[in-house]
Every structure is written in C-alpha cells, then in structure tokens.
Amino acid sequence: MYSKKISNAVIKRLPRYHRYLGELLENQVTRISSKELGDRMGVTASQIRQDLNNFGGFGQQGYGYKVEYLYNEISQLLGLGKKYNVIVVGAGNLGQALANYLDFEKSGFVIKALFDVNPRLVGLFVRGIEVMDMDNIKVFVKNNNIDIAMLTLPKANASQIAVELVSYGIKGIWNFAPVNLEISDDSVVVENVHLFESLITLAYIIKNEEDPHTDDMYSMEIQ
Amino acid sequence: MYSKKISNAVIKRLPRYHRYLGELLENQVTRISSKELGDRMGVTASQIRQDLNNFGGFGQQGYGYKVEYLYNEISQLLGLGKKYNVIVVGAGNLGQALANYLDFEKSGFVIKALFDVNPRLVGLFVRGIEVMDMDNIKVFVKNNNIDIAMLTLPKANASQIAVELVSYGIKGIWNFAPVNLEISDDSVVVENVHLFESLITLAYIIKNEEDPHTDDMYSMEIQ
DNA sequence: TAGATTGTTAATCGATTAACAATC
DNA sequence: TAGATTGTTAATCGATTAACAATC
Numbered sequence: 001m002y003s004k005k006i007s008n009a010v011i012k013r014l015p016r017y018h019r020y021l022g023e024l025l026e027n028q029v030t031r032i033s034s035k036e037l038g039d040r041m042g043v044t045a046s047q048i049r050q051d052l053n054n055f056g057g058f059g060q061q062g063y064g065y066k067v068e069y070l071y072n073e074i075s076q077l078l079g080l081g082k083k084y085n086v087i088v089v090g091a092g093n094l095g096q097a098l099a100n101y102l103d104f105e106k107s108g109f110v111i112k113a114l115f116d117v118n119p120r121l122v123g124l125f126v127r128g129i130e131v132m133d134m135d136n137i138k139v140f141v142k143n144n145n146i147d148i149a150m151l152t153l154p155k156a157n158a159s160q161i162a163v164e165l166v167s168y169g170i171k172g173i174w175n176f177a178p179v180n181l182e183i184s185d186d187s188v189v190v191e192n193v194h195l196f197e198s199l200i201t202l203a204y205i206i207k208n209e210e211d212p213h214t215d216d217m218y219s220m221e222i223q
Numbered sequence: 224m225y226s227k228k229i230s231n232a233v234i235k236r237l238p239r240y241h242r243y244l245g246e247l248l249e250n251q252v253t254r255i256s257s258k259e260l261g262d263r264m265g266v267t268a269s270q271i272r273q274d275l276n277n278f279g280g281f282g283q284q285g286y287g288y289k290v291e292y293l294y295n296e297i298s299q300l301l302g303l304g305k306k307y308n309v310i311v312v313g314a315g316n317l318g319q320a321l322a323n324y325l326d327f328e329k330s331g332f333v334i335k336a337l338f339d340v341n342p343r344l345v346g347l348f349v350r351g352i353e354v355m356d357m358d359n360i361k362v363f364v365k366n367n368n369i370d371i372a373m374l375t376l377p378k379a380n381a382s383q384i385a386v387e388l389v390s391y392g393i394k395g396i397w398n399f400a401p402v403n404l405e406i407s408d409d410s411v412v413v414e415n416v417h418l419f420e421s422l423i424t425l426a427y428i429i430k431n432e433e434d435p436h437t438d439d440m441y442s443m444e445i446q
Numbered sequence: 447t448a449g450a451t452t453g454t455t456a457a458t459c460g461a462t463t464a465a466c467a468a469t470c
Numbered sequence: 471t472a473g474a475t476t477g478t479t480a481a482t483c484g485a486t487t488a489a490c491a492a493t494c
Contacts, residue, residue, distance in 0.1 A: 011427060041403075049452070062493065062494040063494060101317070109426075200303070201237075202397055203395070209394075283470055286476080453490105459486070
C-alpha cells in the first residue's frame with residue numbers, strides 16, 4: 001500500500017490546527033472555511049488545504065469544513081485519546097513541574113513515576129506520584145510498559161541514560177537536556193526541547209531590532 | 224547601509240553552533256573544518272559555511288576555523304555577555320522551575336522578580352527572588368528596566384497580561400501559555416514555547432512508526 | 447441555479463546542497 | 471609548492487502560494 005511521506009513541517013502544524021479548532025468549538029462555531037481559519041491563524045488558506053489534504057478530504061466544496069468533524073479527525077490523526085505511559089527522569093524543578101502539569105494527564109499522557117539519583121528526592125511524592133531511585137528504572141520501565149520518558153537530566157548524564165532507556169524498550173524521549181542525544185536505534189523517537197536556545201534566539205532578535213545599524217528586518221514570527 | 228535579511232532558519236541554528244563549539248573548546252580542540260563540524264552535528268558542511276557567511280568570513284582557506292575565535296564571534300552575534308533584566312510572570316511550578324534554572328543567570332538573563340495573583344505564593348522567595356503580587360507589575364517593570372518577561376500563565380489570562388506588559392515597555396516575551404499571543408505592537412518580540420504541542424508531535428510520530436500500515440517514513444529528525 | 451469553497455495541479459519562492467575558483 | 475578548505479555562485483530540492491476546474 002502506497003502512502004506518501006508527510007513532511008515534518010506539516011506534522012508540526014497539526015497540533016496548532018487542533019488548538020484553533022478546539023477554540024472554535026468552544027465558541028459554538030460550527031463551520032469554517034480555509035480562508036477564515038487562515039485569517040485567524042495568520043496562515044494562508046492554501047496552506048491549510050494543502051496540509052489537510054495530506055490526510056484526506058475533510059471539507060465540502062462550497063461549504064467549508066465542519067468544525068467538530070475536522071477537530072475530531074485531527075484528534076484521531078494525532079492519536080489523542082490513546083493512552084501513553086510516561087516517566088519523568090530527573091525530579092528537579094523542571095521534572096516536578098512537568099509531573100504537576102495536569103493537562104498532560106487529560107490528554108492521555110499518564111505519568112507513572114519520577115526518577116532521580118538524589119536521595120533527598122527519592123521517596124517523595126509529587127501529586128501522588130512517587131520519586132524512585134534511578135537504580136529501579138530498568139525494572140520499572142520493563143514492568144510498566146512505559147512508552148515515553150521525559151528527560152530533565154543535567155547534560156552530563158543525559159546521553160548515557162537515554163541510551164539505557166532505549167535498550168529497555170522505550171519508544172519516545174522528550175528531551176530537555178541541552179544535548180543532542182545521539183541514538184542510533186531507529187525505533188525510538190527523540191523530540192528535543194532546547195529551552196536555553198529558544199531564549200537566546202529571543203534575545204538575539206530583541207538585540208537586532210534595537211540596533212540602529214540594522215533595519216527592521218527580523219520578523220517577529222516564531223514557532 | 225545595506226544588510227541582507229537573515230532567515231529565521233539560520234538564526235535558530237546559531238545557538239546550536241555555539242553549543243557544539245563550546246564543547247569542542249572544552250575538549251581542547253583548537254581548529255575544525257566545516258566538514259568535520261558538519262559530521263559531528265549531522266548537517267552538511269555547505270550549510271555551515273552558508274550560515275556563517277551571512278555574518279562574515281570567519282575561517283581561513285586551507286585551514287578551517289579556529290574554534291575559540293569562532294565561538295567568541297558567535298557569542299557576540301548572539302549577544303551573549305549582554306545583560307537582560309527578566310521577570311517571571313506566573314509563579315507556579317513552571318515559573319519556579321525557570322527561576323531556579325541557574326544557567327540563565329550565567330548567561331546574563333537576570334531574574335529580578337516573580338509575579339502571581341495567588342496570595343499563597345506572594346511573599347515567598349524562590350532562590351532569593353521575591354514573588355510579588357501581580358498588582359505591582361506595572362510599577363516594577365517601569366522602575367527596573369525589565370527587558371524580558373517569561374510568561375507561565377494559564378491560557379485565560381495570558382493574552383491580556385501580555386498586552387499590558389507590552390504597554391509597560393517590555394521588549395520580549397517568552398511565552399509558555401498555550402495561546403498564540405496576538406500583539407500588534409512591532410516593538411516586542413514573542414517566542415512561543417508550546418510544550419504541549421511538542422509532546423503531541425512526539426506521540427504522533429511514535430504512533431505512526433509503530434503502525435504496520437505505514438512504512439518507516441517519519442524521520443526522527445527533530446528541532 | 448448561482449455562489450462559494452473545496453481539492454489539486456501548476457507556479458513561485460526560499461532554503462539546502464553541490465561545485466569550484468580563490469587562497470591560505 | 472601542493473593540499474586543503476574556505477567563500478561564494480550555481481543547481482537542486484522542497485515547501486509555500488496561486489490558480490482554477492470540480493462540485494456542493
């Protein structure tokens with residue numbers, strides 16, 4: 001069966017369509033054209049139609065798109081409604097913040113445990129979820145069918161632990177450590193969130209907008 | 224004076240070059256060719272040379288690049304070494320995690336205060352930094368020359384507060400709220416960090432790699 | 447039916463890669 | 471000098487936008 005490759009650019013836009021459609025739904029909007037949705041989102045109608053047609057024809061000529069139907073279709077595409085078992089590796093501030101973020105749970109990302117090497121943290125409970133010693137991670141991942149690890153470790157340990165996690169059968173790593181994980185195994189998906197680089201980029205653009213030598217040439221479009 | 228527009232794609236790669244060069248420096252590597260740097264980073268030598276030549280010729284023919292020199296030049300380009308006054312707006316888990324992240328301070332992003340509406344949080348100190356009542360934000364921003372606001376508010380309040388901050392003269396907003404801030408004012412730069420969308424994207428790719436109907440067609444390249 | 451808007455093909459634009467003369 | 475590798479121009483590739491026939 002042939003199916004064409006979906007570009008990463010398109011995939012990254014899907015959650016955003018989903019979010020906007022969710023808002024329309026909340027506001028009792030029942031139908032929308034690609035033109036109007038594009039105007040609201042700040043993208044072209046063409047792009048929306050091209051993107052959606054990677055996955056199928058969800059609209060009707062002369063009418064537009066049914067908001068609820070399209071919302072549900074995109075939910076399906078994204079796999080929302082599926083349940084993912086998650087661990088948080090590194091129970092510092094960021095790890096705890098992630099564990100406390102309830103919206104993940106609502107969307108099917110169920111956090112099963114946190115892990116840390118720090119004995120002061122081990123045994124604590126964050127929102128009812130236990131912080132376990134890193135030594136237990138292997139057994140835990142294997143016994144609890146863990147799909148995704150949220151990695152909030154310091155740079156020094158991140159790569160090694162990531163490789164271990166992959167060997168225990170984890171399917172995805174959401175990486176907050178400031179390293180690019182080098183994992184040869186193709187069965188794992190890595191998504192890097194380099195917060196620091198994001199902040200530096202922001203500062204760079206501020207700096208150059210202020211700079212009187214340069215024209216106003218950096219757009220504020222981002223993400 | 225003419226200067227050509229630097230594309231966003233290039234700007235977003237600069238911090239990554241900076242990071243790799245920093246690591247080379249730590250390992251006492253003194254020179255590197257675009258070929259070897261590209262191999263390490265997983266990009267083409269061409270891309271590195273093209274990117275750098277947006278800003279000037281930093282290398283020498285037949286030799287390559289001096290690591291320390293190039294590192295310093297990119298630091299300069301990015302404005303590292305400059306000092307930015309920062310506030311964290313929303314002192315929940317994520318806000319506190321950001322305030323605790325020392326690496327920001329090291330790089331010149333000095334957090335001056337946190338703000339929250341929750342009276343339980345107001346008056347607390349996070350790493351010696353006071354959590355203040357949101358009512359004080361206007362005066363504080365104006366009196367303390369605040370450059371950047373890290374916004375970790377719930378969706379409902381984010382847009383309104385963002386608009387206010389802009390009116391108080393803030394230059395950049397690092398937005399963690401799951402909304403696209405609509406700010407017409409061109410003098411402010413917004414960088415959105417939509418963590419939830421990032422996680423959904425990860426899950427989507429996992430799902431489709433597993434799915435036996437589709438070939439292995441989603442690359443694990445990300446960011 | 448007439449008007450609107452899709453799905454889809456074609457044109458454009460921009461970013462990446464390749465090639466190579468310049469030169470250290 | 472000969473070899474290596476840059477800076478830069480040209481070619482390719484992919485993503486975005488425009489156009490329009492199909493059709494609700």
